[in-house]
Amino acid sequence: MRVTIAGGGIVGSYLANLLRGEHDLRVLERQRPESFRAVCAWGTSYHEMRRLLELVDIEFDDYVLHVGKRMTVDLGDEAIEVPLKGLCTFDKRRLILDMHRRVEVTYGAEVRRVDEVRGDVVVDATGFHRVLLPRLQKDYYIPTLEYLIRYRDPPLDDFYVKPIKPLSGYFWYFPLGDGLAHVGAGDYYKRHVEVLNEFVARNGGEVIAKVGRPVRITPPRLAVPIVHGNVYGVGESVGAVYPVLGEGIIPGMQSAELFSSLLREGRLEEYPSKLIGFFEPLWTAFRYIRNKIRGEGNPLTNLRLLLGIFLHMKSKELRYGMEIRLRDWLRVVTTYG
Numbered sequence: 154m155r156v157t158i159a160g161g162g163i164v165g166s167y168l169a170n171l172l173r174g175e176h177d178l179r180v181l182e183r184q185r186p187e188s189f190r191a192v193c194a195w196g197t198s199y200h201e202m203r204r205l206l207e208l209v210d211i212e213f214d215d216y217v218l219h220v221g222k223r224m225t226v227d228l229g230d231e232a233i234e235v236p237l238k239g240l241c242t243f244d245k246r247r248l249i250l251d252m253h254r255r256v257e258v259t260y261g262a263e264v265r266r267v268d269e270v271r272g273d274v275v276v277d278a279t280g281f282h283r284v285l286l287p288r289l290q291k292d293y294y295i296p297t298l299e300y301l302i303r304y305r306d307p308p309l310d311d312f313y314v315k316p317i318k319p320l321s322g323y324f325w326y327f328p329l330g331d332g333l334a335h336v337g338a339g340d341y342y343k344r345h346v347e348v349l350n351e352f353v354a355r356n357g358g359e360v361i362a363k364v365g366r367p368v369r370i371t372p373p374r375l376a377v378p379i380v381h382g383n384v385y386g387v388g389e390s391v392g393a394v395y396p397v398l399g400e401g402i403i404p405g406m407q408s409a410e411l412f413s414s415l416l417r418e419g420r421l422e423e424y425p426s427k428l429i430g431f432f433e434p435l436w437t438a439f440r441y442i443r444n445k446i447r448g449e450g451n452p453l454t455n456l457r458l459l460l461g462i463f464l465h466m467k468s469k470e471l472r473y474g475m476e477i478r479l480r481d482w483l484r485v486v487t488t489y490g
């Protein structure tokens with residue numbers, strides 16, 4: 154079968170590696186390798202990444218930059234120290250380019266319309282852009298701004314986040330080793346630029362790169378259609394992003410894993426329902442975040458949703474790379490209530 158993947162980001166590249174050797178496969182990527190940017194804070198959970206990359210014979214340890222011991226959640230008047238269980242940063246750009254080397258990638262190939270793309274199966278892995286699938290009727294996304302900063306004397310030595318009221322976004326500091334850090338913020342109400350620049354003004358450092366792009370938090374249940382003709386969406390194009398954290402690497406790769414196994418079994422028609430089912434926890438988290446942002450939902454509904462998020466993450470601490478403690482959640486929610 155001829156399989157064409159539009160977008161060679163983390164998800165498109167991973168999918169190509171999962172399928173390599175099985176099909177007439179190519180990846181169309183609009184960027185060029187020498188200037189390739191993997192826009193992201195490069196944070197992930199060690200154990201699930203290791204599992205996913207083992208499926209394509211890649212050793213995740215070769216890419217890890219910093220393994221966290223604790224994450225400080227700054228609530229203003231007080232701070233929570235969350236023990237970590239594998240939250241780390243990794244060299245996402247190098248991993249993507251290494252995955253490209255094992256498959257056929259055409260660089261500088263900006264896909265605009267589906268009729269330009271040949272393939273029995275075409276995959277939209279263009280992330281937020283969702284170039285080949287129909288536009289979403291209602292799309293939810295958080296604008297972000299991120300700097301890559303080099304410090305002579307880093308102001309922090311581990312993961313640090315500071316939620317922005319009313320839990321409509323957060324500021325992050327993710328260490329990358331060697332005095333480097335991704336420092337960024339995202340906020341539905343667009344106060345992130347102010348929050349980020351205030352931190353930079355206070356802590357100095359040399360800003361090496363700046364990027365700003367939105368993160369989609371519309372969950373797969375609403376990011377429809379997931380399939381249109383012979384075009385199938387994976388990754389952020391179909392909302393595989395955990396809304397509480399804006400975390401899209403692992404969910405996106407999980408969507409690619411699901412897609413590849415259904416393609417292999419000749420059951421691709423089941424992909425949309427299986428994707429929505431698998432990502433049901435994203436739907437719960439999305440509804441909670443949407444209610445917080447809009448100031449909607451009665452307290453009981455919101456408490457039930459919050460409990461749903463907590464129980465899901467508690468049962469998957471290694472997947473999320475951190476200890477999930479109810480008292481921490483309640484402190485965050487009461488502070489930002």
Ligand SMILES: Cc1cc2nc3c(=O)[nH]c(=O)nc-3n(C[C@H](O)[C@H](O)[C@H](O)COP(=O)(O)OP(=O)(O)OC[C@H]3O[C@@H](n4cnc5c(N)ncnc54)[C@H](O)[C@@H]3O)c2cc1C
Pocket residue numbers: 159160161162163164165181182183184192193194195196197262263264265278279280281282284297298299337366367368387388389390394399400401402403405
């Ligand atoms: C500032 C920021 C920080 C983030 N931090 C984290 C984090 O720490 N951890 C985490 O898990 N998630 C994070 N995310 C979310 C995460 O980066 C994305 O959800 C994830 O990368 C989605 O992967 P993807 O492959 O689906 O899309 P993308 O990573 O967006 O990749 C899409 C690819 O398609 C290419 N492309 C786009 N349009 C076209 C076109 N027309 N033709 C051809 N190619 C095209 C792009 O060049 C790109 O290579 C962050 C997001 C942002 C914006």
